[in-house]
Amino acid sequence: MxxxxxxxxxxxxxxxxxxxxxxxxxxxxxxxxxxxxxxxxxxxxxxxxxxxxxxxxxxxxxxxxxxxxxxxxxxxxxxxxxxxxxxxxxxxxxxxxxxxxxxxxxxxxxxxxxxxxxxxxxxxxxxxxxxxxxxxxxxxxxxxxxxxxxxxxxxxxxxxxxxxxxxxxxxxxxxCGIQTGSGTVINAAEAGPEDVVLVMGLGGVGLSAIMGAKIAGCRKIVGLDRIKSRLEFAKQLGATDVINGAELPEGKDLAEALKEVCDGEGPSICIDTSGAPPLIKAGFASVRNRGKYVQVGSAPFDFSLELNLVQFMLEGKQIFGAIEGHAYPPEFVPKMIKWYKEGKFxxxxxxxxxxxxxxxxxxxxxxxxxxxxxxxxxx
Missing domain, CATH: 3.90.180.10 (Medium-chain alcohol dehydrogenases, catalytic domain)
Structure with a gap:
């Protein structure tokens, strides 16, 4: 019928x-x-x-x-x-x-x-x-x-x-979008109070990651975008610092600017939600030794990231992708609703x-x- x-x-x-x-x-x-x-x-x-x-x-x-x-x-x-x-x-x-x-x-x-x-x-x-x-x-x-x-x-x-x-x-x-952002921080990256988290791209996924990092108690939460209203919004939702990618300090490239804001060492966790190749390259370069880089945004189908494997080995970084925040929806969706009703999300x-x-x-x-x-x- x-x-x-x-x-x-x-x-x-x-x-x-x-x-x-x-x-x-x-x-x-x-x-x-x-x-x-x-x-x-x-x-x-x-x-x-x-x-x-x-x-x-x-x-x-x-x-x-x-x-x-x-x-x-x-x-x-x-x-x-x-x-x-x-x-x-x-x-x-x-x-x-x-x-x-x-x-x-x-x-x-x-x-x-x-x-x-x-x-x-x-x-x-x-x-x-x-x-x-x-x-x-x-x-x-x-x-x-x-x-x-x-x-x-x-x-x-x-x-x-x-x-x-x-x-x-x-x-x-x-x-989808909300569990992808928050779940990437909490489930995939397993962020905690000692982490410095950088979120690149502050749409629905990125801002959900900001909220997830706040719930995880991360000591520093940095948001990157080019839209000023989103940067201000990120601060309202828990970002401790924001970077306008269109207004970098003179003489500094993006990777250097990211490192400087993140204790001078770079983030311990970097999450890209933009899929933009220049951000992906700069974000991975900025991650501190033994840090984690998580790809969430959809990059162009023909884009590949090149790695020098000797340098990669020496720095001990991790790079991995995350779909849907590594979430199992029947468990994670009720968790998000609980956070919302507690005023945390x-x-x-x-x-x-x-x-x-x-x-x-x-x-x-x-x-x-x-x-x-x-x-x-x-x-």
Whole structure:
């Protein structure tokens, strides 16, 4: 049985005018799937990245499809074998994972062997416009639709976690951007009170990392960006120091400026959320001996970082990537909600609610820095 809905259908890149809000139909849920009526969906830079890549440029760039991966809503139907939630339950949505590979069995689900296939792959026939198939299940959810078929692994049951629909909408982005930032500090980098943490790029992920570092009690928390309002915001959320990358001291390059602010030694933990090659190079160069560099932002597909392995060995640095903050959402999402309710994690300061039909404005404000995290409300 099919169901009517509204969705942002991507027929081509956003720059080519390919994103359209349209009437669609949605199939019913199959084995291990739920039909979810979306209350809200955060807009993330990953949506813009994938929906801005020309079809065929990479295996994960194809059209038509429906994006969105920071959803929340209410369960309308459940397919065979589903146990995570029942009809009527409020749910928060996150990423998909196979739960079968050795990585998943070890509890490291954000680095599942099938992560790319299960989150970015397809086409998976979930939606239709007329007789034309439209791919869904982006991150197991495709929350840029008022009604969507969601994989059970992407679902966090929010029954008992949220007080009302407004909270359910507020917490929609927890399942990706917010857990990526805070989780990278707490789970991946394992930051503590002795650490000097540098966060490069102060969008939703970066500012969540700032809040995570404050929760971890890090003695120095440094934020880097080029937008002055974000630098000021970072200080409000817990940054002890900020650096405007567009206003470096005369005669100093970026790596030198980063080291100087971080005790003259460099950060013990550097987290890049920007994906910008110049920042990546400078950030890694600035890390102190035995420090950690964590890549979170999506760099250009053809960018490679060169290392002198002798120097790398002598300095004892670590470099690794982190997806979704090394989080297991059914455990980490409730933890973030608890921090919020204790007043330690003011995610509401990052959010702006918009109507789904105003998604173009939300994208614009996310890119120009006017809004940190736009949340589209479907109802």
């Amino acid at each position: 099919s169901h009517p809905a509204r969705a942002i259908v991507c027929y081509d890149t956003h720059d080519n005018g390919g994103w359209k809000l349209e009437d669609v139909t949605v199939r019913g849920p199959g084995e291990g799937e739920l039909l979810v009526e979306m209350a809200a969906s955060g807009i993330c830079h990953t949506d813009a990245l994938i929906g801005g890549t020309p079809g065929g440029a990479t295996p994960i760039a194809f059209y038509p499809r429906i994006l969105g991966h920071e959803g929340s809503g209410y369960v309308k139907e459940v397919g065979p074998g589903v146990t995570v939630a029942a009809v009527g339950d409020p749910v928060l949505l996150s990423f998909a994972f196979c739960n079968k590979c050795e990585i998943c069995k070890a509890g490291r689900v954000s680095h599942c062997n099938k992560f790319t296939e299960d989150n970015f792959g397809g086409p998976y026939n979930v939606f239709k416009v007329g007789d034309k198939d439209i791919s869904g299940q982006f991150f197991g959810q495709s929350s840029f639709a008022s009604l969507s078929v969601v994989k059970e692994c992407s679902v966090v049951n929010a029954k008992g976690l949220v007080a009302d629909k407004k909270e359910l909408q507020l917490f929609a982005p927890l399942g 003011p995610v509401d300061k990052l959010m702006k609610f918009i109507k789904a039909e105003d998604f173009e404005q939300g994208l614009k404000e996310m890119h120009d820095g006017t809004t940190i995290k736009p949340i589209m409300c479907w109802s």
